[in-house]
Amino acid sequence: MPERPYEPDRAIAPTGAGGAMDLAASEAETLERTPGGPEGTGPEAKPRSLWSDAWRDLRRNPVFIVSALVILFLVFISLWPSAIASGSPLTCDLSKAQQGSQPGAPFGYDGQGCNVYTRTVYGARTSVTVGVCATLGVAVLGSVLGALAGFFGGIGDSVLSRITDIFFAIPVVLGGLVLLSVVTSNTVWPVIGFMVLLGWPQIARIARGSVITARQNDYVQAARALGASSSRILLRHIAPNAVAPVIVVATIALGTYITLEATLSYLGVGLKPPNVSWGIDISAASPYIRNAPHALLWPSGALAVTVLAFIMLGDAVRDALDPKLR
Secondary structure (H helix, E strand, O other): OOOOOOOOEEEEEOOOOOEEEEHHHHHHHHEEEEEEEEOOOOOOOOOOOOHHHHHHHHHHHHHHHHHHHHHHHHHHOOOOOOOOOOOOOOEOOHHHHHOOOEEEEEEOOOOEEEEHHHHHHHHHHHHHHHHHHHHHHHHHHHHHHHHHHHHHOOHHHHHHHHHHHHHOOHHHHHHHHHHHHHOOOOOHHHHHHHHHHHHHHHHHHHHHHHHHHOOOHHHHHHHOOOOOOHHHHHHHHHHHHHHHHHHHHHHHHHHHHHHHHHHHHHHOOOOOOOOOOOOHHHHHHHOOOOOOOOHHHHHHHHHHHHHHHHHHHHHHHHHHHHHHHH
């Protein structure tokens, strides 16, 4: 085949199949100036990070949108319950005990004559507070201990592994019955402290495994060869790349902690009256399930929807942060 004479106004551009195509200079210049072309991969396109890719996927995920809207609504009524519920959840009238839906009380009244709708709305504050605070405490404590053990290894790593094995052998509900039965405080902090005490080993083990995996990457070895300190390597190079599994597990565990608080309150060792909690209302309504089932169904339904929303959010975040699913 005769060779084509050199034309300075033409260029050779690679194709997606590994070949090349003949372009005029104006066409090649247009392709270069396109910041990514149709696929966002041009020479001037900014490389997307894991977090930007995850956020892009989350915005397109209907499961994330629905669960996020439910959670935002729960946070709103937790901060300002009086915006949608009038009256006090502690105001009760025995003459209205076990009555059904009526004006001012769309959910009816419980066995003590308390407005079930008002107590259900105010109960969200306790559940969200316990779940968020317990998750933050577990995530911080478990991440720090697990990251240090996974990064430095040695005797500290071995001791942490044996301690986590001991904590995993303790039944959570049984531990709550034993530890919280001797607590006299009537606030949420003993319950939160108990959850942090028994919940950090799970996060610590996940953080340890993520740090060990990230520690073996080439960029970490390059940073160490350039003289970076251990603290800088851990905080600047390893932690940002190892935190994704911790976020996923912590998000899903938040719903578990809300369920655990309701379970302990139902058993009488968690929160106690005059605190307002879905677990307390479920426990109080259980003896009247035949005569006033509404008093049991509404707080139970609110608890189920809340836990399901956080689990769905955790599943959506896991799918977005898992590079194997891309």
